[in-house]
Structures are given as C-alpha cells and as structure tokens.
Amino acid sequence: DGSLASLTAEVQAMCAVQWRGDVALLPRGSLSGPLWDALQQHSVQASPASDGSPFAGGLWELMRRALQARLLARQREIRVDCGVREGNVEVLAGSGSTWVVVPGPKGVRYSFDIARCMFSEGNAGEKERVRSWPVSGETVLDMYAGIGFWTLPLLVAGAEQVFSCEWNPDAVEGLRRGLELLGEPLARRCQVFAGDNRRKEVQQAVEGKCHRVMLGLIPTSRDGFPNAIAALRPAGGMLHVHWNAPADAEAATAQGIAEELEAMLLAARGGSWKCEVTAIQRVKSFAPKVRHLRIDIKCERLVS
Ligand SMILES: C[S@@+](CC[C@H](N)C(=O)[O-])C[C@H]1O[C@@H](n2cnc3c(N)ncnc32)[C@H](O)[C@@H]1O
Structure with a gap:
C-alpha cells in the first residue's frame, strides 16, 4: 500500500538531525504519528532482545546506533508563554542522563538538561x-x-x-x-x-x-x-x-x-x-x- 511510500517521503523531507552533545535530536513533529508508532511497536515485537537480534529495541534503537548517539530524542515545542522556558524533548532510545555539554563561542561550554532547559540554536x-x-x-x-x-x-x-x-x-x-x-x-x-x-x-x-x-x-x-x-x-x-x-x-x-x-x-x-x-x-x-x-x-x- 502507500504506507511505505509515505514514510519514505517523510524521511526524505525531514530537516537535519540536530546534535546536543552526544544526543541526536529529531526535529519537532518528525517521524511521528500512528504509522511510526505502529512501526516501532512491530519492530520491537519482531526482534526481541532475548533472541540476540541486531534489530533488538526496534526502529528507534536501530536509528540511535546508526547515528552513534548516546540518546535519540525528538524535539517538542518550547512554549514562549512558559515563563521558565523549560526544554521539551521526548527520549526515544538510549539510556542515561539527559544532561549534555555543548560547545559555545570562544571555548565556552554550556551544560544543561535537554529535558528541562531550552537551548536556542x-x-x-x-x-x-x-x-x-x-x-x-x-x-x-x-x-x-x-x-x-x-x-x-x-x-x-x-x-x-x-x-x-x-x-x-x-x-x-x-x-x-x-x-x-x-x-x-x-x-x-x-x-x-x-x-x-x-x-x-x-x-x-x-x-x-x-x-x-x-x-x-x-x-x-x-x-x-x-x-x-x-x-x-x-x-x-x-x-x-x-x-x-x-x-x-x-x-x-x-x-x-x-x-x-x-x-x-x-x-x-x-x-x-x-x-x-x-x-x-x-x-x-x-x-x-x-x-x-x-x-x-x-x-x-x-x-x-
Ligand atoms: C529566553 S530565555 C533566555 C536565555 C538566553 N538569554 C537567550 O536569549 O538565549 C529566558 C530565561 O529567563 C528566565 N526568566 C524569565 N523571567 C524571569 C524573571 N522574572 N526572573 C528571572 N528569570 C526569568 C527564564 O526561566 C529563561 O531561562
């Protein structure tokens, strides 16, 4: 059916992945919706970790490893009406802390929790x-x-x-x-x-x-x-x-x-x-x- 074609078109139209330290961040709203959820669910069920399958963890885990990221996350909207400008991301794969260090101008290094603080590219x-x-x-x-x-x-x-x-x-x-x-x-x-x-x-x-x-x-x-x-x-x-x-x-x-x-x-x-x-x-x-x-x-x- 047309599902594969529409998923492929979405990937092709997607803006570049952004990096926050060792975290790969998918653009807001990208690769999301019922079709992608179903794909993730099926890929997890089809490749259980117990089988030692290289596809264990499903689609997002596969993507995380391909990108060599510690975490794969998706940006959500940062609301300008939110007084504390909290960060808003959804972690899709990987484990460990959501704190990252990113380089700034003149050797500055910024440190922040991607789940809790905004960082404006x-x-x-x-x-x-x-x-x-x-x-x-x-x-x-x-x-x-x-x-x-x-x-x-x-x-x-x-x-x-x-x-x-x-x-x-x-x-x-x-x-x-x-x-x-x-x-x-x-x-x-x-x-x-x-x-x-x-x-x-x-x-x-x-x-x-x-x-x-x-x-x-x-x-x-x-x-x-x-x-x-x-x-x-x-x-x-x-x-x-x-x-x-x-x-x-x-x-x-x-x-x-x-x-x-x-x-x-x-x-x-x-x-x-x-x-x-x-x-x-x-x-x-x-x-x-x-x-x-x-x-x-x-x-x-x-x-x-
Ligand atoms: C848009 S961010 C600014 C970050 C940085 N200056 C920039 O432009 O990228 C605004 C920051 O101000 C803080 N903030 C807003 N109102 C404040 C207030 N009345 N007192 C102290 N901090 C406040 C928010 O929590 C947020 O971290």
Missing part, C-alpha cells in the same frame, strides 16, 4: 556577536541568564563582573555547571541570583553598578525595565533589549522603547536623560512577519 549568531563586544573591565547585569547563553561568553570576553539572574532552578543548575567548566578565575566574577530578577534584593545588589544590562526575554522584556534602569551607573550605560517586533515596524518599535525608558529614567533617577537607539540587530524570525530583535539603547545622563 537560532541564537547562535547572537552568541558570536556578544562575545566580541568590548566589555573588558565592565560590570554587566544579565537579567534572563538561562544556562548562561550570554553570561559565559561575556566572562570570556573580559567582563570584570557579571550579575546573572535566573528563576528556573534547572537552568540555574546548568549555569553553575557551565561556570564550573569555565573554571577559575573567570567563574568567580559571576554572581548568580537564583529567583525572580524583579526582587528588591537584586535591585539593591546591582544598583548604580552596571555598564550594560542584558534583557534577553521575548516577546518582551518590559518587566525587567525597573531593575535594569536602577542598575545603570550614575552616568548611564547600555541596555540590550530583546523584543518581538512587527517586521514592518522595527525602527518605530525601537524608538518607542527608547522613549519609554527615557521617561522611566527621568522618574526613577531624576535629572535629565537621553536614550538613543544605537543598533537594531535581527536575531531571528519568530513568526511570519514578526522578528526577534535586539535593540541597543544608549542611556546617558545629561549634565547641564
């Missing part, structure tokens, strides 16, 4: 850009640190101190492991704040100390604005604001955010402030006609 270019920023000697606040996507490259790039906030305990564990892999003395330059970045305690610790603040949350990082502007040094600094913007209104969106921040700075810090958009970086396409942007805003206290 789409942000790879952005990590490369961040690691080349001139942050030597600077103090940076990373408000949405995750497993250290920006924190670790910033430390390698020479930041004097990085304050990293993260409220997902699994991501915090990944961040701590990544810092351990980075080793001393760099790891000692990072202070991790586990919990909500909007806490008073965070504000008090970072107040007036930071040259730049990373606001890496989409669709919007507006919730982080109060502590971000409190963190800037008396003369000001850079805010790197991540935002999902309509593709036909990138500049207007950025300008609106700069004006909002200027008003907040004026109200919270007094004096006179100028907030200027210095760059709009497209990070990735988020949805049709919606772009994930990084908007760089230079905040400067004006002296009269």
